[in-house]
Amino acid sequence: MFDKVLIANRGEIAIRIIQACRELGVTPVGIYSDTDETAKHVRLAEEAYNVGGSVARKSYLNVDAILDGAREAEVDAIHPGYGFLAENTAFASAVEESRFVWVGPPSDIMEQFGEKTKARALMDEAGVPIVPGTTTPVESVEEIHEFGEEHGFPLAIKADGGGGGRGMRVVHRDDDIDGEFEDARHEAEAYFGNPDVYIERFLDDPKHIEVQVLADEHGNVRHLGERDCSMQRRQQKLIEETPSPALDDEERDALCERAREGVAEAGYVNAGTVEFLYQDGDYYFIEVNARIQVEHTISEVVTGFDIVKWQLRIAAGEEIDFEQSAVEPRGAAIEFRINAEDPSSGFDPLPGTVETYRQPRGIGVRVDDGIDEGDAIAPFYDSMFAKFVVAGQSREEAIERGKRALGETTIEGVPTTIPFHRQVLDDDRFVAAEHSTTFVEKEMDVE
Structure with a gap:
């Protein structure tokens, strides 16, 4: 295992990786922009390095500065998280050509899946249905x-x-x-x-369903079940859940196995997500996300596998030590993306200082966040600052637990998407799993 890992990201995903590193006995190293000098991920890292100005292109997208920080910190590997440079083939290649290990799929695999036509051709050849x-x-x-x-x-x-x-x-x-x-x-x-x-x-009323996979360099490929990400607005996910209420057990097994077989045949390595559209009983491959996903949390909750730790283990050359039969998802989980946005005004991002922040707690509740009370949410980056995850023995229990958790939350100083999430949980059509990717625009009273 590595001694030190630089995390080329910020916010809640940087903190999530810091936590995984600590549990593996790895020293986590952070980076920060001028705006983020006192940010939570900087406070939690063992050490951190400034990589430039506030706007992302001068800092979190500044490849030279990030590599300079990695050299100064004398790290072994670089983990990109998601967003920013996570799927940037040139950055992955630059890391590979340096003395650092890239925590993610090799750059040539990223390139194959980064161009959607190549990915479609690969999966088509592997027998996975494509649109x-x-x-x-x-x-x-x-x-x-x-x-x-x-x-x-x-x-x-x-x-x-x-x-x-x-x-x-x-x-x-x-x-x-x-x-x-x-x-x-x-x-x-x-x-x-x-x-x-x-x-x-164009499928006009599909469900969006994705399969979490893990693959090592020794030829072992496993899936960790599927997630339903159909609650979207303008192709941006808002709520994710597992298992998908749209699938029966036979469909679920077939979809997950097709995804596993497809990435295995393509020679994929590390964590990834195989995304599908599902409509009228048929599913179609659309893309592979060659990185950790925002919504990896719900797969972890129902399977018990730490996906971020496995990213690090696989990058360090370790072999996946569990069989597919060991993956037995239990219960149901739902993730709510908490964004500093106003749902009543077209989901406009409205950054500011979080004056009050009381998180939900109790059984079946997990919070991944990038801020503490008193922290500022900067206008330069994504507006998501937290993810609330609830789990129950059934989807019905998870929904009720979500209502309780969101109702217990107090956030003042910035608007949030919590009112929207509560509206969704009270909607009979969501409860009946009748929603699709077009549901928010067509059926809900939001701009």
């Missing part, structure tokens, strides 16, 4: 017209180098193709530095 569409970037707008004629509308134009809804355009008629094609390319270039796009049949 009907192209497995190479679109060369011309004429290809999209031809696809529309053959497969009908709506169709989706999607960024080859990205995800999260960035660079995606839904086209409902042939006359709109030309304009949407150009808009998608411009946005893809702006967000991902890659203007390439591909096309898929």
